[in-house]
Amino acid sequence: MENWINEFAGWLVALDLLVIVALLIFTQLKPWVIFSGSTAFLYLSDILSLDSVLSGYTNASLLVLALLFLVAVPLERTTLMRRMSGAVVNGSTRQSILRLSLFSGFFSAFINNTAVVSAMLGPLKRQRSAPVSKLLLPLSYASILGGTLTLIGTSTNLIVNGFVEQAGYESLGFFDFTLVGLPVFFGCLLVLVLVAPKVLPNQELEAEGEASQDYFLERRLASGSPLIGRSVQDNGLRQLERIFLVEVIRDHHVMAPVNPQEVLCEGDILVFTGDLSAIELLDDFQGLMPLQEFDLAVRENLVEVIISPSAGLVGRTIKEVDFRSRFDAAVVAVRRGDQRLQGGLGNLALQAGDALVLAVGDDFNRRRDISADFIVVGGVESNKVLSGVREWSVFLGFAAAVVLGATGVLPLIKGLLIYLGILLVTGVMAVDEIRTRFPFQLLVVIGGALGVSQAMFETGLAEHIGNWAGHGLSGLSPLGALIGVFLMTWLFTELVTNNAAAAIMFPLAMAISGQWGDDYMPFVMAVAFGASASFVSPYGYQTNLMVYTAGNYRMTDYFKLGLPMLVVYSVVSLTMISIVFG
Numbered sequence: 001m002e003n004w005i006n007e008f009a010g011w012l013v014a015l016d017l018l019v020i021v022a023l024l025i026f027t028q029l030k031p032w033v034i035f036s037g038s039t040a041f042l043y044l045s046d047i048l049s050l051d052s053v054l055s056g057y058t059n060a061s062l063l064v065l066a067l068l069f070l071v072a073v074p075l076e077r078t079t080l081m082r083r084m085s086g087a088v089v090n091g092s093t094r095q096s097i098l099r100l101s102l103f104s105g106f107f108s109a110f111i112n113n114t115a116v117v118s119a120m121l122g123p124l125k126r127q128r129s130a131p132v133s134k135l136l137l138p139l140s141y142a143s144i145l146g147g148t149l150t151l152i153g154t155s156t157n158l159i160v161n162g163f164v165e166q167a168g169y170e171s172l173g174f175f176d177f178t179l180v181g182l183p184v185f186f187g188c189l190l191v192l193v194l195v196a197p198k199v200l201p202n203q204e205l206e207a208e209g210e211a212s213q214d215y216f217l218e219r220r221l222a223s224g225s226p227l228i229g230r231s232v233q234d235n236g237l238r239q240l241e242r243i244f245l246v247e248v249i250r251d252h253h254v255m256a257p258v259n260p261q262e263v264l265c266e267g268d269i270l271v272f273t274g275d276l277s278a279i280e281l282l283d284d285f286q287g288l289m290p291l292q293e294f295d296l297a298v299r300e301n302l303v304e305v306i307i308s309p310s311a312g313l314v315g316r317t318i319k320e321v322d323f324r325s326r327f328d329a330a331v332v333a334v335r336r337g338d339q340r341l342q343g344g345l346g347n348l349a350l351q352a353g354d355a356l357v358l359a360v361g362d363d364f365n366r367r368r369d370i371s372a373d374f375i376v377v378g379g380v381e382s383n384k385v386l387s388g389v390r391e392w393s394v395f396l397g398f399a400a401a402v403v404l405g406a407t408g409v410l411p412l413i414k415g416l417l418i419y420l421g422i423l424l425v426t427g428v429m430a431v432d433e434i435r436t437r438f439p440f441q442l443l444v445v446i447g448g449a450l451g452v453s454q455a456m457f458e459t460g461l462a463e464h465i466g467n468w469a470g471h472g473l474s475g476l477s478p479l480g481a482l483i484g485v486f487l488m489t490w491l492f493t494e495l496v497t498n499n500a501a502a503a504i505m506f507p508l509a510m511a512i513s514g515q516w517g518d519d520y521m522p523f524v525m526a527v528a529f530g531a532s533a534s535f536v537s538p539y540g541y542q543t544n545l546m547v548y549t550a551g552n553y554r555m556t557d558y559f560k561l562g563l564p565m566l567v568v569y570s571v572v573s574l575t576m577i578s579i580v581f582g
Helices: 001-006 010-024 031-042 050-058 059-074 080-089 093-108 113-127 138-149 155-166 177-197 277-285 321-325 388-407 412-425 431-437 440-458 459-474 478-495 498-516 523-531 541-551 553-580
Strands: 214-221 243-250 254-256 267-274 301-308 329-335 355-360 376-377
Touching: 001 243, 010 031, 010 440, 010 459, 010 478, 010 498, 031 050, 031 431, 031 440, 031 498, 050 254, 050 329, 050 440, 050 498, 059 277, 059 440, 080 093, 080 254, 080 431, 093 113, 093 177, 093 254, 093 277, 113 138, 113 376, 138 177, 138 541, 138 553, 155 440, 155 498, 155 523, 177 523, 214 277, 214 498, 267 277, 267 329, 267 498, 301 541, 321 355, 321 553, 440 459, 440 498, 459 498, 478 498, 478 523, 478 553, 498 523
Parallel strands: none
Antiparallel strands: 214 267, 214 329, 243 254, 243 267, 301 355, 301 376, 329 355
């Protein structure tokens, strides 16, 4: 058996890689589940030893990434980025986009760009100087661009560095990405300033400073309601202003569109869509009750939140999440970009970027999971916000760790460990926050991907791919091969995620690079920058998904602005990679 496995080990690893790609693209399985299965397969089939498997999860770059996620927690609670969000948005739309992009890009070079967008999203939603739809997508794109400037700016760069170290090469420098990333940033900044104001929707601000947006909400027909036994038309549910009945759910059967002559029955669930300010109209109908009970006093305290990409709620239905006991809140309405939600909100599987309107109690902003699960964009602010001396000490401590690491005075991993220890000892950060914010799923994905990469090299699969590439791509120049690697990485980024794309493409890129000499760095950079080239859809990068619903965007908005961004990004990055590393 062992001899058979050794003989076909390369084929088994190739099959494992193909299964990973297929599951990522064509199924709803979470990446961490897929890569966990891959790791188990490689170990149980004796392709990788236990030491080889564990080495993927103890990679230095992986540990640095985990520490960066944890120390970003207190940085998110500072008020500097929130205050600056208001300061940069003034003057013309183009001036606002320019200042916002420079500001968010700078911070994203050193702080996880998800944390930057999370901190700025709420203040931008609440400002009244410019339509939020003109600002949020540029914010996301600028944070992606800023992340490409340094080693720690985005998890993708750290992942690529982890692969480089695993392959036995010297670790990438802190500013190795900057010579490419800086021209890319300013080239794409020009696109944002010139194109974004023209192509992004102009949602005019209303009197209270917010654009009208369609939410989905539900009501249940309670026993004894005078609406029972009468048609939708007779009950006046077809003539409501700013709100529309889209579904009736009866015994798990969905009726849509709703026939005006449909007679309502006890227990029917009525799904409405429309302007949330019209919710009071439903209170006029006796016996039309919210699915999650909340008293009128709480109902007056409505809070809009965006589900964070790191939330434990993702993939779970509203029914499965006990909002009352967990958050002291009840779900009033839901919105997901411009999508039509069907089948009842209780059975809706929550996704990152979903907007929820919650009726919250007094204890809502004291619950420990709030910052991990939600980005609060309207209503109550968390009482954990840092200000004054504590705020500046958090920034200075993080800056000291980064500067010492970048200059080589103290390894970055040691500096971040010391900084995290200080945060815990001083009470700025609680141990419970480490538990709730620890990036378990991301680390499983990266550790598993490192295992697949190692298996490809150990079994000779990478060498076979390189030989095949040498014959199949022999007519191409090194630049042509570089463009091919970049485009394949970009395509995987849009189909799966940026981190998974880097994990899949790195060993392939290294195998291909060997056919054009020993200079691997151009191909490493092509993978890193290709994996961050997520502009034409909301699903390839977390920050794009975060602003999708908050900005009330359509898929076409990403294409209109993202396509010229992608063209400029690709041309400038490939040109600079060829000049700097060619």
